Amino acid sequence: MIQTRENKPRILLVDDDRDLLHLISVRLKANGYDVNAVGSAEEALTKLATYRPHAVVTDLKMSGMDGMALFEIIQQRYLNLPVIILTAHGTIPDAVAATQQGVYEYLTKPFEGNVLLNKLEKALKQYVKAGPYETTSSDQDWCSEIIHRSAVMQALLDQAKASAVTDVSIIIQSETGTGKELLARAIHKASGRCNQTFMAFNCAAIPESLLESELFGHSKGAFTGATREYAGLFQAANGGTVFLDEIGDMPLAAQAKLLRVLEQNEVRPVGSTKSVPVNVRIVSATHHNLSDDVEQGTFREDLLYRLNV
Missing domain, CATH: 3.40.50.300 (P-loop containing nucleotide triphosphate hydrolases)
Structure with a gap:
């Protein structure tokens, strides 16, 4: 696992399914991650600047703003922040299209916990290589x-x-x-x-x-x-x-x-x-x-x- 100064990579976890949110959060914490779990994309947006996650894991289909809309805002503000999207079987074509637009990876539900851990470790290597929170000039204006x-x-x-x-x-x-x-x-x-x-x-x-x-x-x-x-x-x-x-x-x-x-x-x-x-x-x-x-x-x-x- 990639080590940070705090020795715990920060993961912003987003899903409106409370049970699944809790289950994934527990698994990630047990494997050394610092997790901020929220129930909506709107709430996730309020956490980005202050929590400064190293990666975002979000469900695709949620009430209100969906995972793809969240990704688009993240991409505008934090160019190198990797986003992993979780999807049900019926929305695989949407997830494939998302990866073509820059989403780091997608996982279909249900998935093995080790699969997500492996994807996250690879995503964090990309984050460290790309540099922390590279922003566009307009993002600083x-x-x-x-x-x-x-x-x-x-x-x-x-x-x-x-x-x-x-x-x-x-x-x-x-x-x-x-x-x-x-x-x-x-x-x-x-x-x-x-x-x-x-x-x-x-x-x-x-x-x-x-x-x-x-x-x-x-x-x-x-x-x-x-x-x-x-x-x-x-x-x-x-x-x-x-x-x-x-x-x-x-x-x-x-x-x-x-x-x-x-x-x-x-x-x-x-x-x-x-x-x-x-x-x-x-x-x-x-x-x-x-x-x-x-x-x-x-x-x-x-x-x-x-x-x-």
């Missing part, structure tokens, strides 16, 4: 504006990249002036929304009387001076990412409307009785301790739950 020589910062970037591909809401908590917007932009660039709009908004910089109008829009005649309809930030960023800086300073009334965006994917402009559908990803930032704000009654607990996925 997402965080090119963040210059650092810190292992702590690199770990943060790995975590940010893992979260970026999931499309969940993210809160960045840090002191003022530490580059929260830079990190938010990097998350946007690493996400599936990278070709869409990124819009930043400082919740502490706009008077409370104008905040809801700026975020959610207003209808003509909604208030004095509203001489025309205004779409607002969320409609303008539809399909992209909205960065809400200093969200801890957002008034409670606006927090309620923001919760509606997260729960129902729609906004209701000020003065309007009709809601408008929107599709945005929300990245927020604050220097506050929002848990303390919840206890003090200045921040909604349900909103914090939705933002801090």
Whole structure:
């Protein structure tokens, strides 16, 4: 078996069959592997950057994203990471086609445990020869504006990249002036929304009387001076990412409307009785301790739950 610095090669194991997942995991661990077992391709994507496996073993047919879609994303991000696909008898042609596209190997179920062990050992030799996590230049572009020589910062970037591909809401908590917007932009660039709009908004910089109008829009005649309809930030960023800086300073009334965006994917402009559908990803930032704000009654607990996925 190939030895690593930690003396345990890392294997990311992906299968929605819990029994088989457990069985393979036990076999691999008994043979000296470090195993991270997950039940879906979507969950596997969140583990790649932080767990940094030496090989991936995935089922082909799964609910949600299938093994082939997972492989295609891995190939884009980690050129030399070997992927072994497990398949039932009825899907052998699919697996053969997958190997032609770059999948390292496929195994048909049921298979002998020693067969998988042999395939993994050969795959790991390929991994060591090819080099650890060779990436394309475009794979590094997402965080090119963040210059650092810190292992702590690199770990943060790995975590940010893992979260970026999931499309969940993210809160960045840090002191003022530490580059929260830079990190938010990097998350946007690493996400599936990278070709869409990124819009930043400082919740502490706009008077409370104008905040809801700026975020959610207003209808003509909604208030004095509203001489025309205004779409607002969320409609303008539809399909992209909205960065809400200093969200801890957002008034409670606006927090309620923001919760509606997260729960129902729609906004209701000020003065309007009709809601408008929107599709945005929300990245927020604050220097506050929002848990303390919840206890003090200045921040909604349900909103914090939705933002801090």
